[in-house]
Amino acid sequence: MIEYRNISLADRVYEALEHNILCGVYAPGEVISEARLSEELGVSRTPIREAMSRLSHEKLIKEKHGGTIVVGVSEKDVKDLFEVKRRIEVLATRKAAKYISDKKLQRLQDNIEQQEFFAQKGDAYKVRDLDTEFHDIIYQGSGSVTFETILSPIHHKMMKFRRLSLESHDRIYDSVAEHRELFEAIKDRNPDKAEEIILLHIEHSYENLKKEGIE
DSSP: OOOOOSSOHHHHHHHHHHHHHHTTSSOTTOEEOHHHHHHHHTSOHHHHHHHHHHHHHTTSEEEETTEEEEOOOOHHHHHHHHHHIIIIIHHHHHHHHHHOOHHHHHHHHHHHHHHHHHHHTTOHHHHHHHHHHHHHHHHHHTTOHHHHHHHHHHHHHTHHHHHHHHTSTTHHHHHHHHHHHHHHHHHTTOHHHHHHHHHHHHHHHHHHHHHTTOO
């Protein structure tokens, strides 16, 4: 059953289905139906249908002879997603270091403190979710709707792989430490330092996934 918030039901259903696909709750190749999803989420088929249309447009699901099949994000996709992050996330991070508001800076600080707390507990799921929020705040803080619109879906699509990365080779501690350094650079309004850190952060994340056999 999904929770109800101050956004449309179709949007909430979409968020729930996207999350389940990207986290691997619905595995690639799995057949899903409106009837099944309606029962699982406790909503009518109309918002399910709207959400599935959006997911199909984003190529997270596809129609086949046997029904609707989960596509998700493949290991092959990851390389391209990282390439986009290398080229565009740097620009967004530089802009955030210049233009982020004090309110969003406080949100970043609160977020990184929570990351440090849950990293000590070894909770990769919670740190992954906080990581998603951390980067979203930076994208928003850039003041560029274009960068946010491009980067936020990309970072979300890598959800499963980010969790795998955090669970291996003590990456959870290194990742959070890099986030702390990035926060300090943004707080100091130092775009050059922020660029240096975000590039290292992206490369370290990618190299760690390669160690896990994900190219």
